[in-house]
Amino acid sequence: MERNITTLGIVLHSRRWGQTNRRLKLLSVDLGIVDVVSYGAQKSLKAVKAEVFCDGQFFLYHNPVKGDYTLKDLKAIAGHEEIREDLALNYTGLFFCEILIKVHGGENAAEYRLLSKALDLLTTAPERRVLVLIQFIHRLSEVLGIRVDLDRCPVCDRAYERDEIVYFSSSAGSQCCQQCANLERTLILPPGARRYLSLTATMDFEEAVAVDLNPGALERIKAYMLGYAQYFCPSQLTTLSSGLL
Ligand SMILES: [Zn+2]
Numbered sequence: 001m002e003r004n005i006t007t008l009g010i011v012l013h014s015r016r017w018g019q020t021n022r023r024l025k026l027l028s029v030d031l032g033i034v035d036v037v038s039y040g041a042q043k044s045l046k047a048v049k050a051e052v053f054c055d056g057q058f059f060l061y062h063n064p065v066k067g068d069y070t071l072k073d074l075k076a077i078a079g080h081e082e083i084r085e086d087l088a089l090n091y092t093g094l095f096f097c098e099i100l101i102k103v104h105g106g107e108n109a110a111e112y113r114l115l116s117k118a119l120d121l122l123t124t125a126p127e128r129r130v131l132v133l134i135q136f137i138h139r140l141s142e143v144l145g146i147r148v149d150l151d152r153c154p155v156c157d158r159a160y161e162r163d164e165i166v167y168f169s170s171s172a173g174s175q176c177c178q179q180c181a182n183l184e185r186t187l188i189l190p191p192g193a194r195r196y197l198s199l200t201a202t203m204d205f206e207e208a209v210a211v212d213l214n215p216g217a218l219e220r221i222k223a224y225m226l227g228y229a230q231y232f233c234p235s236q237l238t239t240l241s242s243g244l245l
Helices: 087-103 107-122 126-143 191-198 205-209 215-232
Strands: 004-017 021-028 032-038 055-063 068-078 168-169 174-176
Touching: 004 032, 004 068, 004 087, 021 107, 055 205, 055 215, 068 107, 107 126, 107 205, 126 191, 126 205, 126 215, 191 215, 205 215
Parallel strands: 032 068
Antiparallel strands: 004 021, 004 055, 021 032, 055 068, 168 174
16 A cells, blocks of 8 residues: 555544644545544644644555554645634534544545535535535435435335425335334424425535525424434434534
8 A cells, every 4th residue: 555645635533642643533535534643733833733624635644564644744725714713613513523423434535525515615604504504414314325305205105295294214214104104203304394305405515505494494404404313323423412503
């Protein structure tokens, strides 16, 4: 394997490592999610600054004996500093990072593009934060290959009525009609929310985030999507319990 690797990536997580170093989790197009040590990042002004949400070209060194990666340099495309300065935006960004760490399925380039766009939108359209959150989960379900069409039940193949409420089947792992459902009390999708998700499924991220929802619908769809995200995530999402999303 090449010792020097250059890859597009985004820092998902950063923690202290020893006295002066940091250990990063990097979502990279070429390597997937890898741990990278940034030496001297804690104190030295000269050290490469790779903070959480930083999107850029990462220059790594791979030690084939130890099997680890070291950060040599970084050419930032977007630092997304604005996200860290606002509590709700920060938690939303951290939620994106946490869920990607937990559900990462090897679709490196698609996951990178999704997160990169989501962080850009949080930066450029912070007032549309909740819509970015909803659309991130909606799009992630497609990247993970678990999204189903919301116009018919995937279990019995019956088309939904216009005003039909859609339920959830944990055995199918998807939305379905009431007859096929086994999770009737959770993950209930009202018709308006279903039409919104259906309508925005084929739009690009930016376009979908520009679609307005009234405040009530926005909160209902957000609650549904957060429940859905927790459903497809294999372990408890700690950023969800903050109550700040
Ligand atoms: Zn059905």
